[in-house]
Amino acid sequence: xxxxxxxRPSRSENFWTARETALxxxxxxxxxxxxxxxALTLIATFALGSVGAAIVRLELITPAGDxxxxxxxxxxxxxxxxxxxxxxxxxxxxxxxGNFLLPLMLGAKDLAFPRLNLxxxxxxxxxAGLAVAAIAMGGLETGWTFYTPLSSVYADGYVTLAILGVxxxxxxxxxxxxxxxxxxxxxxxxxxxxxxxxxxxxxxxATSLVMVLATPVLAVTLLLVIAERAFGIGVFDPAxxxxxxxxxxxxxxxxxxxxxxxILPALGVxxxxxxxxxxxxxxxxxxxxxxSIAIAVLSFLVWGHHMFTSGQSMYGGIVxxxxxxxxxVPSAVKAYNWAATLYxxxxxxxxxxxxxxxxxGLFVFGGLTGxxxxxxxxxxxxxxxxxxxxxxxxxxxxxxxxxxxxxxxFWWPKITGRLFNESLGRFSAVMLFLxxxxxxxxxxxxxxxxxxxxxxxxxxxxxxxNVLSSAxxxxxxxxxxxxxxxxxxxxxxxxxxxxxxxxxxxLEWTTTSPPPEHNFxxxxxxxxxxxxxPVGETEEPQVQEEAQPKPEREA
Amino acid sequence: xxxxxxxxxxxxxxxxxxxxxxxxxxxxFALIWTLALPIGFAIVWFGWRYRRLNxxxxxxxxxxxxxxxELSWMIVPFLLALVxxxxxxxxxxxxxxxxxxxxxxxAIGLQWMWKFExxxxxxxxxxxHVPAGEPVRVIMNSQDxxxxxxxxxxxxxxxxxxxxxxxxxxRADDPGSYSLRCAEYCGVSHSRxxxxxxxxxxxxxxxxxxxxxxxxxLARAGEALFRELGCSGCHGANAAVRAxxxxxxxxxxxxxxxxxxxxxxxxxxxxxxxxxxxxxVAGYEPVMPSFQDVVTESELxxxxxxxxxxxxxxxxxE
Numbered sequence: 001x002x003x004x005x006x007x008r009p010s011r012s013e014n015f016w017t018a019r020e021t022a023l024x025x026x027x028x029x030x031x032x033x034x035x036x037x038x039a040l041t042l043i044a045t046f047a048l049g050s051v052g053a054a055i056v057r058l059e060l061i062t063p064a065g066d067x068x069x070x071x072x073x074x075x076x077x078x079x080x081x082x083x084x085x086x087x088x089x090x091x092x093x094x095x096x097x098g099n100f101l102l103p104l105m106l107g108a109k110d111l112a113f114p115r116l117n118l119x120x121x122x123x124x125x126x127x128a129g130l131a132v133a134a135i136a137m138g139g140l141e142t143g144w145t146f147y148t149p150l151s152s153v154y155a156d157g158y159v160t161l162a163i164l165g166v167x168x169x170x171x172x173x174x175x176x177x178x179x180x181x182x183x184x185x186x187x188x189x190x191x192x193x194x195x196x197x198x199x200x201x202x203x204x205x206a207t208s209l210v211m212v213l214a215t216p217v218l219a220v221t222l223l224l225v226i227a228e229r230a231f232g233i234g235v236f237d238p239a240x241x242x243x244x245x246x247x248x249x250x251x252x253x254x255x256x257x258x259x260x261x262x263i264l265p266a267l268g269v270x271x272x273x274x275x276x277x278x279x280x281x282x283x284x285x286x287x288x289x290x291x292s293i294a295i296a297v298l299s300f301l302v303w304g305h306h307m308f309t310s311g312q313s314m315y316g317g318i319v320x321x322x323x324x325x326x327x328x329v330p331s332a333v334k335a336y337n338w339a340a341t342l343y344x345x346x347x348x349x350x351x352x353x354x355x356x357x358x359x360x361g362l363f364v365f366g367g368l369t370g371x372x373x374x375x376x377x378x379x380x381x382x383x384x385x386x387x388x389x390x391x392x393x394x395x396x397x398x399x400x401x402x403x404x405x406x407x408x409x410f411w412w413p414k415i416t417g418r419l420f421n422e423s424l425g426r427f428s429a430v431m432l433f434l435x436x437x438x439x440x441x442x443x444x445x446x447x448x449x450x451x452x453x454x455x456x457x458x459x460x461x462x463x464x465x466n467v468l469s470s471a472x473x474x475x476x477x478x479x480x481x482x483x484x485x486x487x488x489x490x491x492x493x494x495x496x497x498x499x500x501x502x503x504x505x506x507l508e509w510t511t512t513s514p515p516p517e518h519n520f521x522x523x524x525x526x527x528x529x530x531x532x533x534p535v536g537e538t539e540e541p542q543v544q545e546e547a548q549p550k551p552e553r554e555a
Numbered sequence: 556x557x558x559x560x561x562x563x564x565x566x567x568x569x570x571x572x573x574x575x576x577x578x579x580x581x582x583x584f585a586l587i588w589t590l591a592l593p594i595g596f597a598i599v600w601f602g603w604r605y606r607r608l609n610x611x612x613x614x615x616x617x618x619x620x621x622x623x624x625e626l627s628w629m630i631v632p633f634l635l636a637l638v639x640x641x642x643x644x645x646x647x648x649x650x651x652x653x654x655x656x657x658x659x660x661x662a663i664g665l666q667w668m669w670k671f672e673x674x675x676x677x678x679x680x681x682x683x684h685v686p687a688g689e690p691v692r693v694i695m696n697s698q699d700x701x702x703x704x705x706x707x708x709x710x711x712x713x714x715x716x717x718x719x720x721x722x723x724x725x726r727a728d729d730p731g732s733y734s735l736r737c738a739e740y741c742g743v744s745h746s747r748x749x750x751x752x753x754x755x756x757x758x759x760x761x762x763x764x765x766x767x768x769x770x771x772x773l774a775r776a777g778e779a780l781f782r783e784l785g786c787s788g789c790h791g792a793n794a795a796v797r798a799x800x801x802x803x804x805x806x807x808x809x810x811x812x813x814x815x816x817x818x819x820x821x822x823x824x825x826x827x828x829x830x831x832x833x834x835x836v837a838g839y840e841p842v843m844p845s846f847q848d849v850v851t852e853s854e855l856x857x858x859x860x861x862x863x864x865x866x867x868x869x870x871x872x873e
Contacts (some may be wrong), residue, residue: 018625070743099626143740147716150700154666238718239829239847242658278605284620309703309713309738311721314651318644325636329629332590332801336628339594341603345616349602356596364594376637377646382712384738386704425871448580449566450707452738454744459734461563550677 013516014417029114030517032415034098037121038091043073043484045087045128047244050480052080057439057470063463065456073456074141075157082146083135086166087128090258091394093265094211095124095175098204098409100230100415102180104508104515105198107189107524111437112182120175127169134158134165143454145255146172148247150235152228160226167222169213173261177211177422180204189507192526199282199530202289203268206296209258210264214300218254221247245310260299262396264292265335265361266403272357273406274338277353278345278506281531298327308379317376324374331367335360348536351425352502355406358433359399366394369444386449389438398436401531405432406482412487413501418494422488428479435475442468503535557634568756569708569729575646576710579639586639590632602851650711653724657692660685661773661856664695664702664715669735672856676769677778683735685727686760692724694821698852702770703739706752712738718829720822720859727754777861780854784846786828798843805866823858 015032018201055076059067067078099117102108137196140157142150151159163400164445180308188197224235225247236247268331275282284290305311333430338360347353373379382388406429413419444464451462458466500509511520568574657666658682663670671679671693685691695704697717704723705712713723727733737748755763770776781787789798799809808816809823812835817823826833828850831843850858 065746074743076746101721113788143745145740147701147740150740154700154742165645180590236717242718244718278601280617281619283618284625287620287625308647309712311719314648318647321644321647322640325640326633329633332632333625333629334663335594337625339597340618340624342598342605344612345601345605346607346612346614347602347605347606355604358563360594360598364591365587368591371586371636371639372580372583375583375643376580377576377643377650378583380647380650381576381707383712384629384705385741445564449563450705450734450736452736454740454748457746537560 009463011304013512014514015192016416016514018517027118029080029110029118031099031103031114031117032515032519034117034121035096036415037126038095038099041125041128042088042092042096043119044303045083046480048132049080049083049088052076052078053085054473056080057473060458060466061470063458063460063466067292070456072337074143074454075139077454078141078143079135079139082162083146084133085258085396086169087124087131089262089400090173091176092122092262092400093404094180094204094207094261095120095172097106097200097269097404097411098176098180098207098265101411101508102183102201102204102348103187104414104511104519105201105506106183106187107192107520107526108183108187109518109520109523111179112186114177116175116179119170120179123175124172127165127172129165129413130161130168131165134161135163143249146247147224147251148225148228148242148244149238152225152236153239154410160229161225164223167219167226170219170222173215174213177208177215180208181212188248189368189526191526192194195286196526196528197266197529199271199285199292200265200268200290201286203264203266203271205262206292207268209260210296210299214254214261216256217250221250224250232256245312248307248310249303250371252298253308255300256303256306257296258366259297259396260295260393262400264295266359266363267292267295268399269334269403269407269410270334270338271355272358272504272506273352273356273403273410274341275531275533276410276502277350277356278342278347279503279533279535280341280343281529283340283343284333285530287333288337289360291333294330295327298330300415302327302374304366305374305376305379308376310382321374321376321379325371327374328367328371333361333422335364335367339493340419348394348397350404350502351420351422351429352410354426354429355402355409355432359406360396361433362402362436363377364391364393366399371397371477381450382447384452385447386451387455390443390447393440393443398440401437401480402432405429408483408487410502411508412490413497414508414513414515416491417493417497418490419484419497419501420490420494428482428486431475431482432466432479435477435479437472439472442466475493504534505531505533509535562593567708567729567733568710569727569731569733570710570725571728572639572646573708573710573723574651574674579642582642583639586635589635605873618676619747622643625655626818635682650723653692653722654690657690657724658686660691660693662693662704662858663698663716663852663856664704664737664741664748665698665852666700666742667737667748669704669737669748669750670853672773672853673764673769674773674860675764676772677764677767678770680736682753683750684755684763685758686757687727687730689757690724690726691721694720694856695724696720696825696852696856700741701739702737702748703865704735705738706733707736708733708752714739720820720825722821725751730756730759738745773857773860775861777854777864778860780850780858781861784849786858789843799839800806802865809834809867811835812837812839812841821859825855827856828855 028414084247138157140162142155181526227233235240236242302324305324308317497513565802661672669681671683695715697715702715703712708726713721733752735750735752790801802821809819828846832841836839
């Protein structure tokens, strides 16, 4: 296949500039613009969540609770948890890369329900707005898990408002999930069967199933907490006949699958980065595709492993432990298949591939420490300690956000039509990996040493590990912050990217960069397998030197 | 750092169970390396050998899948994981099987302190004295939100849930003072809900018990309450209303009106006092009122201790 990118998109063919007014952004039904709207929103929520994290790590440099009061500290980690989980990590990849790429990868003009897609952004912004209002008015101190009866009877602060925000934003997830499922079923290019789809699409499809099936359970649970706070209905409060463990069952029935809402899209991104970076077809396509579905199914069967010490029955605990061990199988399939994909490849150690390697390291380590937690007798010791904090940060932040960063760099030329500074890109990827490990590895040690999570004060013996952990934060800040700068600069000074700067396979690389409003000048067709590597006559990035209208950011 | 300047890397273990958990955790390190090293090795080796500029390698006959290889790296990790699952589940089962002769202590968690009561009526706050080498069973209730009693040097914790009775047991071997923490986030002063577990040589423990001012022994306090609250009017030997007898009830199976059978453990006894209509004994009318807002958590503990004392435990029988 040769790169047919001699023609360049004109202004009217470029989705950034096809419509000029600010209003056209707020009324857009273009999936690519909705993805941009989501991305800008998520930068804001990430910044807000990071403030909470910074307060927590600054406070924990010393064992005494001396920087902020206990109440302020508890409100800081609650802010961090609620914002990062519900308003950053859950929508992160589906709403940005997923929104942008799913129709492009399938050869479709747009998602199946473009207006529903725009609605999902509005609903999300309203939900986030309610939560931010709750925080601005003073916040709350329940932790993001809202355990009853603490949240329903004893907690102060704007609990109801924050819960309402999470409840409303859940509809954004459901809308996105429905849209992706229907799009995948109905809008694939002629010739593209299920097993010719990119694995990113499989990942999004599996994610969407979880979003549509699990989110309503969270919604109902949160409504019950609000009703309990407002009317004392006694579903969760034992003083009036309720059951606190019922809340935990319902909450984790959503919130465990929610972790897979964060990681399944990341696994999909990874299959794209590994195949493009090694210029090779994925090893064992069907195994990798089905492992996404297997993880999605298993995600619904393991919620009880959050409750090994809660007082649920011994046999219940053992069954949940066994089911949790099963998740290791599809996860192992992914990691081993990526490694095998490198075999006989043509490997370029560029920025996206560095993020991919860093992802594999974090995902494998995070996943295997998950086995330690699934192991019920060890979990009794480390449950609710920093060991758990370290584990879920490796998966939810280390793995998922690193995959997002890799995907953002990989598709940046497609999204903006510009190339970024490769040296700064590699430097940031390495800083992120080192900073992440310095921040979170010491927390495994802290956890096994017995430091419970959500502690404002701790045993002075444990200070050294907390200091190390806090020392990783500035490195992390560089790793996350520097890309904002050089990616931003690339919009003005970056080289023109051409259609397919990585010589990658996939329909999204056959249209112009940035794509026109309806993605393809003519409806594309697909022949042959997924990932028909090798692509391109030469292995060098093909850079367009001619002048090209640069994308303008509006609104 | 510790006071002696050493950097702590591993917590003290003061029971056989803690040693077993440590062995399992160390086994996991071996498992993690076994499963992760092949991936790391393959990535580094392939990444170098098949780098873009290396034209000296054969890139023909690329594989796009090998079923036997796929199956091998599904089945081998699964079987290894299964070994660890079994190992761990057996340890967990022991944790739920307290010896019948375990010494009992009652604990109440509340925002933000731990209250402990020994059967002899000795009460402590945020400190728990126990004898070394003897099994101890802690029976726990919460007065408000969910707490979790965490004893890191014993590698155990158990949530303390309002509205239900939970318990844990241990046999601490090494005398000394160890940490006792709340592990379930319970509100503003969560991180201050800490205390100490004092493990004493048995003789020293007996001396401590004898030398500590004791309130009314729990069972006696419960007996007084039993009369005061009018329980004896129905459950007493010559009661006018027909209610199930309580003698020898503890740890016996109870047939329920629903057809099920439950063991009359602390949880059942507590539930029956607070929610008498939820588990009605077969052959009886559900006429007992709830004592939900009538008794405090400590009174509840005393009542349960009294009912247990009716079951022929040495020296406590009337």
